[in-house]
Amino acid sequence: MxxxxxxxxxxxxxxxxxxxxxxNDQLSTLNFPKRVQTLPGFxxxxxxxxxRRNYILTKWREVARRYGFVEYDGPVxxxxxxxxxxxxxxxxxxxxxxxxxxxxxxxxGALRPEMxxxxxxxxxxxxxxxxxxMKWFCVPNFFRHERQGRGRLREFYQLNCDIxxxxxxxxxxxxxAVLIDMLRGFGLTPKDFVVRLSSRTAWQEFFAGAGGxxxxxxxxxxxxxxxxxxxxxxxxxxxxxxxxxxxxVLDFMHSKVPTAELVPVIEGLKSRGLExxxxxxxxxxxxxxxxxGVVFEVFDRSLNERALAGGGRYDxxxxxxxxxxxxxxxxxxxxxxxxxxxxxxxxxxAKAAMEAWxxxxxxxxxxxxxxxxxxxxxxxxLVQRLRDSGQRVDFPLTAAKVGKQFQTAEQLGATRAVLVxxxxxxxxxxxxxxxxxxxxxxxxxxxxxxx
RNA sequence: GUGGCCAUAGCUCAAUGGUAGAGCUCCAGAUUGUGGUUCUGGCUGUUGCGGGUUCGAGUCCCGUUGGCCACCCCA
Numbered sequence: 001m002x003x004x005x006x007x008x009x010x011x012x013x014x015x016x017x018x019x020x021x022x023x024n025d026q027l028s029t030l031n032f033p034k035r036v037q038t039l040p041g042f043x044x045x046x047x048x049x050x051x052r053r054n055y056i057l058t059k060w061r062e063v064a065r066r067y068g069f070v071e072y073d074g075p076v077x078x079x080x081x082x083x084x085x086x087x088x089x090x091x092x093x094x095x096x097x098x099x100x101x102x103x104x105x106x107x108x109g110a111l112r113p114e115m116x117x118x119x120x121x122x123x124x125x126x127x128x129x130x131x132x133x134m135k136w137f138c139v140p141n142f143f144r145h146e147r148q149g150r151g152r153l154r155e156f157y158q159l160n161c162d163i164x165x166x167x168x169x170x171x172x173x174x175x176x177a178v179l180i181d182m183l184r185g186f187g188l189t190p191k192d193f194v195v196r197l198s199s200r201t202a203w204q205e206f207f208a209g210a211g212g213x214x215x216x217x218x219x220x221x222x223x224x225x226x227x228x229x230x231x232x233x234x235x236x237x238x239x240x241x242x243x244x245x246x247x248x249v250l251d252f253m254h255s256k257v258p259t260a261e262l263v264p265v266i267e268g269l270k271s272r273g274l275e276x277x278x279x280x281x282x283x284x285x286x287x288x289x290x291x292x293g294v295v296f297e298v299f300d301r302s303l304n305e306r307a308l309a310g311g312g313r314y315d316x317x318x319x320x321x322x323x324x325x326x327x328x329x330x331x332x333x334x335x336x337x338x339x340x341x342x343x344x345x346x347x348x349x350a351k352a353a354m355e356a357w358x359x360x361x362x363x364x365x366x367x368x369x370x371x372x373x374x375x376x377x378x379x380x381x382l383v384q385r386l387r388d389s390g391q392r393v394d395f396p397l398t399a400a401k402v403g404k405q406f407q408t409a410e411q412l413g414a415t416r417a418v419l420v421x422x423x424x425x426x427x428x429x430x431x432x433x434x435x436x437x438x439x440x441x442x443x444x445x446x447x448x449x450x451x
Numbered sequence: 452g453u454g455g456c457c458a459u460a461g462c463u464c465a466a467u468g469g470u471a472g473a474g475c476u477c478c479a480g481a482u483u484g485u486g487g488u489u490c491u492g493g494c495u496g497u498u499g500c501g502g503g504u505u506c507g508a509g510u511c512c513c514g515u516u517g518g519c520c521a522c523c524c525c526a
Contacts, residue, residue, distance in 0.1 A: 037499095037517080040516095040517070040518085083526085091526060094524090094526090113526065114526045116526075142526090144525085144526080146524075146525070147452085147523095147524085149519085149521095150520080152525075287524095287525075287526085288526065290526095306525085307525090334526085369484090369485080371484050371485085401483085401484090401485095402485055402486095403484085403485060403486065404486090405485085405486085406485050406486035407485095407487080409486070410486050410487065411486090411487095417486085419484080419485080421484065422484080428485095430486095432486075435485085435486085437485090
C-alpha cells in the first residue's frame with residue numbers, strides 16, 4: 001500500500017528515466033507487503049463468509065445429534081502411508097504432502113483428503129470400547145489438489161456420517177433418513193433435491209447372472225458408471241468380452257423396481273414419511289471399489305450442481321484397512337459444504353432460512369450510548385454488568401456524537417440502546433425499532449433488559 | 452490435462468490507440484443529547500504481472516498468473 005502511494009506521488013514528478021529506474025529498484029528491494037492472494041482453490045472467510053460457513057456446520061451438527069450421532073475428529077495431517085494403503089495410484093498425486101523444512105528430504109505427511117482411513121484406524125484401535133452400532137459423525141476440512149471449479153475447491157468442509165457394526169438394512173434406512181433430514185434442515189424440499197438409491201449387490205447379481213466372474217466386477221462397474229453418458233455402441237464394444245450388450249445394461253439401469261435389498265430400506269423411509277425424497281436409480285454405481293451393498297447419491301433437481309452427497313455400504317473396508325483386526329460392517333456418506341452453499345443460494349426458501357439465522361447472529365444486542373463523556377466510567381461499569389449477565393453489548397471506545405452512536409448501534413444490529421448521560425443515576429432504554437424510550441434507575445437495567 | 456471467455460478504485464462497472472471516469476461503500480461536515488432519508492465535501496488506482504508493436508497502449512500482439520464455463524477427473 002505504502003509502495004503504491006509513494007509511486008503514485010512520484011509519478012507526476014519529472015525525473016530522468018535513470019533516476020526513476022534506480023528508485024523503482026530500491027523500492028522493490030524493500031520489504032513492502034506485496035499483494036498476496038489465497039492459493040487457487042482456497043478461501044478467506046471474512047465475517048460474513050464465516051457466518052455462512054458456520055450456519056452450515058452448525059446445522060449439520062444439530063441434525064446429526066438429533067439422530068443420535070456423536071462427533072469425533074482426527075488430525076489434519078496424517079501419514080502418507082495411511083492413504084496409500086487404501087487407494088494408491090492417482091489419488092496420491094492429488095494430495096498435499098507435508099514435511100518439515102528442516103528435513104526436506106523426507107516427506108511423510110499429507111493433509112487429509114478424506115476421513116475413512118482415519119476412522120478405520122480409530123475404530124480398529126479401540127473398537128471394543130464402543131457399543132454397537134456406533135453412530136459417528138464429523139465435520140472435517142479436506143484438502144485435495146485438483147483443478148477447482150464450480151462446487152469444487154481445494155479446501156472444503158465435508159460432513160461425514162457413519163454407522164459401524166450393523167448389518168441390518170434398518171441401518172441403511174437410518175443413514176438415508178439422516179441424510180434427507182440434513183437437507184430438510186436447510187429448508188430444502190423434494191422439489192429441490194432427490195436421493196438416488198441404488199445397489200451394488202443388484203449389479204453384482206446382474207453380472208453373475210450373465211456369467212461374469214467376480215474378479216471382473218470392478219471393471220464392469222466402471223463401464224456401467226459411464227454407460228449413461230457414453231454412446232450405446234461404445235458400451236457394447238466394452239461389454240462384448242463379458243457377453244453383454246449396452247442395451248441390456250441400460251434396460252436394467254432404468255428399471256425402477258427395487259431389489260430385495262432395497263425393499264426394506266424403502267419401507268423404513270416410508271414409515272418415516274420420507275419416501276418422497278428418494279428414487280430408485282441403478283445408474284448410480286459409485287466409482288469406488290470398496291462399496292458392497294446399498295449405494296446412493298444426492299442431486300439437486302435442476303441438475304445445475306455436481307452431486308451434493310454420496311455414500312453407501314462398505315462392509316469389507318474396515319477389515320481390509322485394519323489387516324483383519326476388526327471385521328465390522330459399516331456404511332456412511334459424505335456431504336460437502338461448497339455444493340450445498342450453492343444450492344442454498346439458488347433456492348429462495350433455503351436462502352431466506354439462512355438469512356433469518358444470520359440475523360440472529362448479530363454482533364450486538366444492546367448498544368450503550370455515552371451521551372455525556374464525563375459519565376464514561378459509570379457507563380463502563382454498566383457495560384461490564386450487562387456483559388456479565390450474558391448480553392452481547394457494545395459501546396463507543398472513543399468520544400462520539402450521540403447521533404453517530406445511534407447510527408453505529410443500528411449498523412451493528414442492536415435491538416436496544418441504553419443512553420447514559422445527564423439523567424444518571426437513571427438511564428434511558430430505547431427500543432430502536434419503535435424509538436420508544438423509558439427512563440429507569442441504572443440498577444434496574446439488568447432486569448428490564450433480560451426480557 | 453484440453454478448449455473457449457475474462458482480468459480497470461475496497462465493490463459493481465465505463466473509457467473510436469491520444470490527459471483513467473461514474474455509482475455504491477468508507478471517512479468528515481450541515482451551530483454542540485437521538486439512528487435508516489437528504490445535501491455538501493474528502494480519500495482511493497504501478498488498468499493482474501512481464502515483454503513487444505507505436506510518437507503514444509487500459510485498448511493491438513506474445514508470454515505468464517489468476518478467475519469463470521464446457522470436457523477429463525472426482526476418495
